[in-house]
Amino acid sequence: MHILIIEDEKKTAAYLQKGLTEQGFTVDVSNDGAEGLLLASTVDYDLIILDVMMPLRDGWSVLQELRQSGKLTPVLFLTARDSVDDRVKGLELGADDYLVKPFAFVELLARIRSILRRGPVRQTEQLGVADLMLDPFRHKAFRNNQRLDLSPKEFALLSLFLQRPGEVLSRTLIAEQVWDVHFDSDTNIVDVAVRRLRQKIDDPFPQKLLHTVRGVGYVLEER
Numbered sequence: 001m002h003i004l005i006i007e008d009e010k011k012t013a014a015y016l017q018k019g020l021t022e023q024g025f026t027v028d029v030s031n032d033g034a035e036g037l038l039l040a041s042t043v044d045y046d047l048i049i050l051d052v053m054m055p056l057r058d059g060w061s062v063l064q065e066l067r068q069s070g071k072l073t074p075v076l077f078l079t080a081r082d083s084v085d086d087r088v089k090g091l092e093l094g095a096d097d098y099l100v101k102p103f104a105f106v107e108l109l110a111r112i113r114s115i116l117r118r119g120p121v122r123q124t125e126q127l128g129v130a131d132l133m134l135d136p137f138r139h140k141a142f143r144n145n146q147r148l149d150l151s152p153k154e155f156a157l158l159s160l161f162l163q164r165p166g167e168v169l170s171r172t173l174i175a176e177q178v179w180d181v182h183f184d185s186d187t188n189i190v191d192v193a194v195r196r197l198r199q200k201i202d203d204p205f206p207q208k209l210l211h212t213v214r215g216v217g218y219v220l221e222e223r
Helices: 010-022 035-041 059-068 083-091 107-117 152-163 170-178 187-202
Strands: 002-006 028-032 046-050 076-079 097-099 127-128 131-133 140-143 212-215 215-219
Touching: 002 010, 002 035, 010 107, 028 035, 035 046, 035 059, 046 059, 046 107, 059 076, 059 083, 076 083, 076 107, 083 097, 083 140, 097 107, 127 152, 131 152, 152 170, 152 187, 152 215, 170 187, 170 215, 187 212
Parallel strands: 002 028, 002 046, 046 076, 076 097
Antiparallel strands: 127 131, 131 140, 212 215
16 A cells, blocks of 8 residues: 655654554655645555645645545545644545544554545545536535535435436435435425425526436436
8 A cells, every 4th residue: 555645744754654664555755735746646645644734835735636636545634733624624625534633643543544444436526417516525516607505405315316317216215315214105205305406406597407207206317
C-alpha cells in the first residue's frame, strides 16, 4: 500500500513515515501543499494523510482541487484544527476521515486500515440526469444551474432516483429505501412525496424527467 503524507511539520512527517514504513506501507512525504497536490494528482496513492495549515497551499484547497479534478484517492485529515466547523468542512469537502492532533499512533493506524478496508471505490462526487444534478457530499441539488430547495425526504427520494436512472422503481422499493418501512398499499405516502418532488424538479422546466409508469411505479430518465 502506497501512502502520501502532506505535512509541513518535518518532525511529525518523519515520525509518521517511520511508523507507517515499519507497518509495511510505502510512504512518500511532501512538506508543502503545492508539491503535495502535484504528487497527489500524478501518482496513484492508496491513501493521503493531509494537514490543513501549510505553506503555499492549505489542505482545504488541496482536497478541493483533487476532488474537482475527479481524483478519488481516500484522504484522512490530520490537523491541529479541532473545531466542529473544521471537522464538518473537511468531511464535506470529501475527506474520508478527520483526526485531531495530538493523536495516538495506534488510533491513526486503525483509521487508516478502516479506510483501506472499504476499498478503492468511492461514491462519485455528483449524480445527474440531463441538467438535474445532485451533490450528495454537500447536500445540494440543482436543475439548470438553479438551486433546488428540497426537504430531507425529497433529497433522499431524488438521490434514490439518480442512483438508478432509467430503472422503474416500485412504490414498495421506494418506501423501503427512503422511509425504511414496509409499504402499506392503503397509504399514498410515496405518491404524495413524488408529486411534491416533481413540483420542484420538473414543473418549472420544459423538459420532464420524472415519469409515472402506470400500475408499477416511477422512473427518472431523459426522454
